[in-house]
Amino acid sequence: MNSVDVTMALVVGGLFTAGFHLMLQRSLMRIVFGFILLGHGTNLLLLVVGGSPGRPPVVQGEGTAPTADPLPQAMALTAIVITFGLTVFLVALAYRSWRLSGHDEVRDDLEDRRIGTARERAGNDPGPEHGAVDGTTDGADR
Template structure:
């Protein structure tokens, strides 16, 4: 029995689209979109495992099937493992989104003051292009911190 080892081009395109859409959603600020991105990438990875595993063969039971006709059980085991890992990640991101919704009324990830300070120092120290962000900031980090809502204080609650 001869197997054709070339993958179906439609499945390869679907895998590429799933990965592209998942990465796009991962770059969003909303945790619910990040969760959708993780789930879509996971589905793309599972499909990739199955396509890379080759064509389906007979049951991999020694003694009842000729070894040249057996299917490889490893891709199926990897997909099952990936499903369990994705379930754990999804539960974790859902709990973070729910907690963020309870505290803030939204599930968007906010900028950190330290991140903004590092970005400003990088823009001031190494201006490789002319941009409005590379100008010297008008305010200081302390001014920005006073303007920013601090969710850890009692006044914010």
């Protein structure tokens, strides 16, 4: 039983591609847009992969056509609302970054780079001699 169709699979793939491409940018607002598109893609994926489409899952007297699977719908509904909350949070984050630093870009973390170079410098230092006298040494704490 295949609940997904080729069109929907392509739409989901396209949304993921666009979303991730935007998330790989440095502008926080673009990252937010990427997040929104990823949210759309994921909700759609949940729905189309989770169960077969059909009549709305509302119990009614008439109708014998198969109903759509309600469980993925409930999950996607939850996901939609959570995505909304997270999106607004990220927008606020981008706004704060813009207010405080004058831009909303994610810069490289200089501290991370410094870790490598600082340790390298320390490593190149000719440290104190490690004299070994019968097993006990008085070397410096590196």
